[in-house]
Amino acid sequence: MSKKQKVSVIGLGYVGLPLALRAAERGYEVVGYDPDRDKVASINEGQSPFEDDFVSELLPKYPIKASEKEDVLRESDIVLICVPTPVDEMQNPIYDYVVSAAAAAARNLRSGALVVLESTVNPGVSEEIVLPIFEKKGLQVGRDFFLAHCPERINPGDPKWNVGNIPRVVGAFTEEGASRAVKFYRSIVDAPIKAMKSIREAEAVKVVENSFRDINIAFVNELAQSFDRLGIDIVDVIDGAATKPFAFLPHYPSCGVGGHCIPVDPYYLIEYAKKAGFDHRFMRAAR
8 A cells, every 4th residue: 555545434243343453454544433332332442342253353453443423434545334234024125224324424425435335235226225325415436436346245253264365246336446446355355356347246246145045055954854754864965965076065954044144135136126027936935
């Protein structure tokens, strides 16, 4: 870096906080914005607000400034949005956190800044929901600021894979925006960074990843029930199938899916595709 750039992270949860600490470790000036006062206090005291070995190791070494006030975002060169994207009781995507975060970024944006949405969304959210928030402020993408999407990839609690070594994909509205985003992530991630041809393709990557897992988990759990009645050891069968060196990825039966991503993300594509007149029947069946 020619100068010490300022990176702001909106949302200091299990995605945003490790990312903020990794950026601080790599020499960036880092601040974090989160409306949760208790979480902010914990971080500023050098204590992780949740159990995470990666965070617990880096936070005392690379303290960041956290605040529940959005003006901390001012004068940032790079703004990373890492907020939740849940669904409601009818499985419709809730974009409220993304909208609120984007609005805070737009109100405090410096000219020429790079804004990156890391939150998991369906294709079209950056263009149809996030970008208009900045445009209402009179900001033009590619002229006044740059907007990119780099879907978060993190496996909390994993001793091997963390925010510093998992490959990433990036998409943006302009070539310069994509270039800047790739440059930033290459500076903090010791793994390949792939530039996608469009921001919609980048948005689609994460939904495909998690829908793939969801479908395969449903498939192997159905096999487990069938094989139990047939007197066949499903684990032995999967281990046997896994000896094939290509075109097979082993999944094992379990209690089902859980967490923040797998039970939720498929609905983002299911519901968005409905608007285009397509019914993801296979994905719905897996759910």
